Amino acid sequence: MGEKTRSRGCFGWFIVAVVLALVVVAVVYTVIKKTHKSDEASPAPGPPGAVEKKYADALKVAMQFFDVQKSGKLEDNKISWRGDSALQDGSEAKLDLSKGMYDAGDHMKFGFPMAFTATVLSWAILEYGYQMNAVNQLEPAQDSLKWITDYLINAHAEDNVLYIQVGDPKTDHGCWDRPEDMTEKRPLTQVNISSPGTDVAAETAAAMASASLVFKKSDPTYSSTLLEHAEQLFSFADKHRGSYSKSIPQVQTYYNSTGYGDELLWAASWLYHATGDQSYLQYVTGQNGKIFANWGSPTWFSWDNKLAGTQVLLSRLTFFGEKESSNSGLQMYRKTAEAVMCGLIPDSPSATTSRTDSGLIWVSEWNALQHPVASAFLATLYSDYMLTSKTTNLSCNGESYKPADLRTLAKSQADYVLGNNPLKMSFLVGYGDKYPQYVHHRGASIPADATTGCKDGWKWLDLEEPNPNVAVGALVGGPFLNETYVDSRNNSMQGEPSTYNSGLIVGLLSSLITTSPAVQSFT
Ligand SMILES: *[C@@H]1O[C@H](CO)[C@@H](O)[C@H](O)[C@H]1NC(C)=O
Numbered sequence: 001m002g003e004k005t006r007s008r009g010c011f012g013w014f015i016v017a018v019v020l021a022l023v024v025v026a027v028v029y030t031v032i033k034k035t036h037k038s039d040e041a042s043p044a045p046g047p048p049g050a051v052e053k054k055y056a057d058a059l060k061v062a063m064q065f066f067d068v069q070k071s072g073k074l075e076d077n078k079i080s081w082r083g084d085s086a087l088q089d090g091s092e093a094k095l096d097l098s099k100g101m102y103d104a105g106d107h108m109k110f111g112f113p114m115a116f117t118a119t120v121l122s123w124a125i126l127e128y129g130y131q132m133n134a135v136n137q138l139e140p141a142q143d144s145l146k147w148i149t150d151y152l153i154n155a156h157a158e159d160n161v162l163y164i165q166v167g168d169p170k171t172d173h174g175c176w177d178r179p180e181d182m183t184e185k186r187p188l189t190q191v192n193i194s195s196p197g198t199d200v201a202a203e204t205a206a207a208m209a210s211a212s213l214v215f216k217k218s219d220p221t222y223s224s225t226l227l228e229h230a231e232q233l234f235s236f237a238d239k240h241r242g243s244y245s246k247s248i249p250q251v252q253t254y255y256n257s258t259g260y261g262d263e264l265l266w267a268a269s270w271l272y273h274a275t276g277d278q279s280y281l282q283y284v285t286g287q288n289g290k291i292f293a294n295w296g297s298p299t300w301f302s303w304d305n306k307l308a309g310t311q312v313l314l315s316r317l318t319f320f321g322e323k324e325s326s327n328s329g330l331q332m333y334r335k336t337a338e339a340v341m342c343g344l345i346p347d348s349p350s351a352t353t354s355r356t357d358s359g360l361i362w363v364s365e366w367n368a369l370q371h372p373v374a375s376a377f378l379a380t381l382y383s384d385y386m387l388t389s390k391t392t393n394l395s396c397n398g399e400s401y402k403p404a405d406l407r408t409l410a411k412s413q414a415d416y417v418l419g420n421n422p423l424k425m426s427f428l429v430g431y432g433d434k435y436p437q438y439v440h441h442r443g444a445s446i447p448a449d450a451t452t453g454c455k456d457g458w459k460w461l462d463l464e465e466p467n468p469n470v471a472v473g474a475l476v477g478g479p480f481l482n483e484t485y486v487d488s489r490n491n492s493m494q495g496e497p498s499t500y501n502s503g504l505i506v507g508l509l510s511s512l513i514t515t516s517p518a519v520q521s522f523t
């Protein structure tokens with residue numbers, strides 16, 4: 001007190017001290033409040049671990065590719081070179097199919113991989129939403145998911161009719177233009193009772209069932225709408241069986257489905273999680289499981305084959321479901337999931353030999369990165385199921401492995417993608433110092449202010465300079481088996497990103513964000 005009155009200088013310092021103290025209190029209060037708020041929004045099962053900056057940064061980059069791919073009237077658009085496009089999509093059937101996402105470097109909307117993207121994104125949010133939230137990526141993830149499910153709802157125009165494609169690949173690929181400037185015809189393709197598409201209808205059901213869980217708390221009405229569509233579509237898919245590749249042979253050129261049994265099991269598994277309805281559990285463990293599940297044989301998880309994903313998803317019930325843990329059918333799925341995991345661990349007796357010299361899982365020349373990224377996502381999921389349930393051992397032909405072995409494998413694949421590879425380049429566009437400059441992507445290759453139509457845009461494909469726009473977040477196809485990469489705009493085999501790749505890399509990165517991983521409950 002006395003000191004305060006002694007001199008102005010001291011009084012001045014006192015004021016400064018008080019102001020500083022107030023600022024500190026305010027900051028601490030905000031931090032506590034923020035932490036508290038995020039805890040409420042999505043309860044984490046364990047103590048939040050430290051954030052691994054590399055994966056958090058990469059996730060923020062990867063998430064943006066969904067914004068790059070958005071069709072329709074954009075909301076809160078953050079990609080400077082993107083604008084509204086395809087506003088008339090669906091109008092020939094009096095439907096609004098303007099939303100959804102373009103498939104890759106082109107402007108097709110292919111329903112089969114688009115629905116798969118939504119299912120994988122839902123899965124990532126359901127398991128790792130709290131980790132996404134810790135780095136402010138939960139909302140963008142939910143918004144992007146909804147951008148697809150809004151489209152899928154409209155595409156399921158009536159019972160037993162699902163629009164599965166907007167645009168004709170021949171016409172679309174005959175143009176090199178920006179989506180904002182498209183003038184070419186964009187015809188619609190549907191599956192129905194006379195031309196069934198069990199694979200695409202069931203994948204769409206899986207997308208909607210999983211998304212219904214994502215929105216259950218935040219938007220119950222939207223969530224029940226999704227679930228209603230999912231149940232109808234599943235019943236359409238199951239009752240009117242046939243591959244869309246047989247009903248509509250033209251689809252074989254791009255997204256040929258090699259069978260629909262996997263999608264039926266995948267969709268029923270998601271519907272069981274979304275409804276708890278025993279009939280879906282019986283569906284996957286009974287006769288359909290015997291016919292379609294290929295128990296005991298490991299497979300690669302992809303937009304075409306969902307068996308490995310189904311095995312991991314159903315294993316979840318054996319780890320955490322009190323009622324289900326002893327179900328013998330589910331044990332078959334669990335055993336097969338174990339076989340998948342044993343195939344991935346590099347030094348396991350049953351390790352796959354499909355790898356590059358420096359350890360990248362490598363299965364196909366086209367879009368090579370889809371398989372390592374998808375496999376790594378499943379590996380962290382399985383590892384986290386083991387950790388969260390305190391399951392210590394994974395047995396592979398008599399050898400014992402730990403959850404950490406799976407996580408190490410998953411990280412090695414993610415790290416390869418992000419630059420730990422012989423080329424020392426990142427395959428995730430916009431991440432790191434060195435990434436592809438000639439991504440095969442129409443919108444990225446044409447300056448936003450160019451006036452270019454369908455045919456006269458080809459000069460931008462041939463242009464020698466790098467893309468004028470960064471297709472931020474694009475995960476390109478990736479390296480050859482010999483670990484080389486040709487950064488050329490016409491190299492669609494290696495240099496074309498796809499929207500479903502983004503679903504997978506977002507899943508993988510969100511699983512690696514914190515150092516003390518765990519999965520959360522779906523509901
Ligand atoms: C059913 O779908 C097929 C394949 O897309 C299409 O050719 C046919 O016109 C559709 N049927 C009806 C009644 O619209």
Ligand SMILES: *[C@@H]1O[C@H](CO)[C@@H](O)[C@H](O)[C@H]1NC(C)=O
Nearest residue numbers: 245252253254256257258259
């Ligand atoms: C599509 O898949 C089916 C079933 O696996 C196969 O018989 C057919 O040859 C494939 N079509 C193309 C064009 O690859």
Ligand SMILES: *[C@@H]1O[C@H](CO)[C@@H](O)[C@H](O)[C@H]1NC(C)=O
Nearest residue numbers: 392393394395399400401402
């Ligand atoms: C787990 O593996 C360790 C060796 O890594 C072994 O000592 C232990 O017996 C195994 N436990 C079970 C339950 O298999």
Ligand SMILES: *[C@@H]1O[C@H](CO)[C@@H](O)[C@H](O)[C@H]1NC(C)=O
Nearest residue numbers: 365479480481482483484485
């Ligand atoms: C790497 O593989 C690709 C595709 O098989 C081939 O075209 C290329 O010549 C190979 N490069 C080297 C350096 O071996």
Ligand SMILES: *[C@@H]1O[C@H](CO)[C@@H](O)[C@H](O)[C@H]1NC(C)=O
Nearest residue numbers: 462463464487488489490491
């Ligand atoms: C692709 O472009 C490269 C040069 O950027 C050229 O050497 C090559 O011949 C082109 N390939 C095709 C298939 O057009």
